[in-house]
Amino acid sequence: MTTRTTCGALAALLITSSVFTTAACADSMTMWVRASGTNAAAHLVDLWNSTHSDKIELTTIPDNQMVTKLATGVQAGEVPDLVSFDLIYMPDFMKAGFLTDLTADLKANPNFASVAEAYVDIATYEGKIYGAGFTPDVSILIWNKDLFKKAGLDPDKPPRTIGEIHEDAKKVHALGADTYGFYFSGSCPGCNIFTTSPMMVAAGSKILPANGSDDALTGDGVKQVLETFREMWTEGLVPKSAQADNGANFTALFKSAKIGIQGCGGFLISDLKHDVPDMNFGVTFLPGVKEGHVSAFVGGDVVAIPVGSKHVPLAKAFIAWELTDEAQLEGLAKNNILPSRPALADNKYFAADPRIVTTAKALGVGYVPWVYHFADMVNSDSSPWINMLQRAIFDGDVDGAITEARDKMKAIAGE
């Protein structure tokens, strides 16, 4: 009996150890991704895991905790092998020395040459490249064709200037007291840098300073956009709830078919198709003051390798793979996510929906500011950016708001 038990135990031990030996042949990497990039990243990671013996384990970090977590992780040497985060933090992370230099690998990669310019710029620091575009998103203008039709507007003719947004919004609001012409989240700094700042840029303005001696909020575009928003607010074309919206209802009202026009991200297209399949909506570039002037804010996530990663060669292999046609088309485009190589916008998956092609093309006309302290200048709840919008639009002091924000932004940039 005892002998039998011992034999059984030995056999079990042998089987277990052989299982572990087999498992040890393939490596397993860890990857952190910010929560709002999880869905997109998961498509790519799943595709990688199904085609490679080395697996990636994805861990979602709440958006506003990513910076803290990566910073403490790097200091303690407890980092993931890969990290996917909001591209806007790239300059801060590169300067702080958190990321591994990928210059040699990416320059030798033929696919890297066709990655959208904005992603290359934002990931370059002192001539070296530290990351690659991963799960892009870009801002666009979206309009409700059903409401346009009811209001007597041409449903296939989107507004081409800020002035036209204002005129169309008036007509849509005339449909009824609870139907509004325009929407923006009045207490959400991120939503507005994404959707409102491109209108200013399209009107010829520059928004953020790269350093203390650089210009901020230049040109007339900022003022023209703020004045139009102010007029739409005082005329009641924007719902009152917009003032307090910190982004929680960024897209909720448009989904309820109560909004005529709004700036948004490409992600809303698949959301709308899923949540309100009957809605007729169109997508166009965010306009400036003059017809033909357009812009966009290039957002989404970049992928990088933190200093201290335990699987650097494998992590580099993943980054090389995610830029291939296979990953870009089968991982991203197939799931309605933009490829980071704009040349792949004309693909079989997007062909069925011209709205997604428009969004993919917006990557080509978009901008992304290469600045430090973006969080302090823009993303924080009391940033000069959001204070300017609120003071100008809700309080009516447009000139005072711009002057104050300009000074504060330059002070932050000079730190």
Add this chain to the structure above:
Amino acid sequence: MTSAVLSPEAPAVIARRRPQARAAYLIGAISIGVIAIMGAPIVLSALASVKTAADASAAPPHYLPTALSFENYAKVTRFQAGLATYVGNSALVAAIAIAACLAIAAPAGYGLARFALRGKEVAFLVLLAPIMIPYQAILTPLYLDFAKVGLVNTHLGLAVVHTILQLPFSVFLMRSSFEAIPREIEEAAVIDGCSTWQRLTRVFLPLTIPGLVTVALFAFINSWNEFLAALIFMNQDTSFTVPILLVSVRAGKFGAVDWGALQASVIISIIPCLAVYLVLQRYYISGLLSGAVK
């Protein structure tokens, strides 16, 4: 039987009790009002959790679901590492934290309450001092220290943090519980020949069960709900706890909130707290009172 006995004098009883009955109705009405106010968030959460995703984020919101749907619960259950993993992690961390709190706070409270030690009050104040420091401020240095000894990304490490956060209150409560026991009982135990250890285990601990239960309950609820340390100290999806699931599951682009999924996870996460509280509430209430005597 009862009514038969009461029936002959029933009219007189009713006449006598009428003012009392009126007061009882009034108290009843007030109680129902208070319960309604306190219960409203939970009821609204429960209602929102069974709406469809689009229905839950409708603006303006409607109170009642237009269609019954469990898609939010399905989403929460399947979210990333799976609900069971997160609940399991939370339960494990909370269990270790409870055990550690009891193991440390009971002897500490006993010592502080029952022995004439030099500098006892100063030691007690030093023990309480951490309450005055916002714990968010010490998390990063603590993380760096824990990383050196390999406690980062382990349930034990997180439980240690939760124990540290919970100890000042626990020791305070246990000290009050021990002090509330009459000295005569202790003297009787000494006369009967109990050693110091026997006095603790055979006399004091049974008498301070309400206090111990209260310490355990607070340790459980605080550990179960703690978000920031769990996020900072854990590095993998598979080791995260329920509060992190709550934050991740609701997140959309630019702070957009998935209300349906959020409400479903809220309902799921309060069930264990509610269950533990209901089972132990008898002790819980008397435990709080024993702390209040001092």
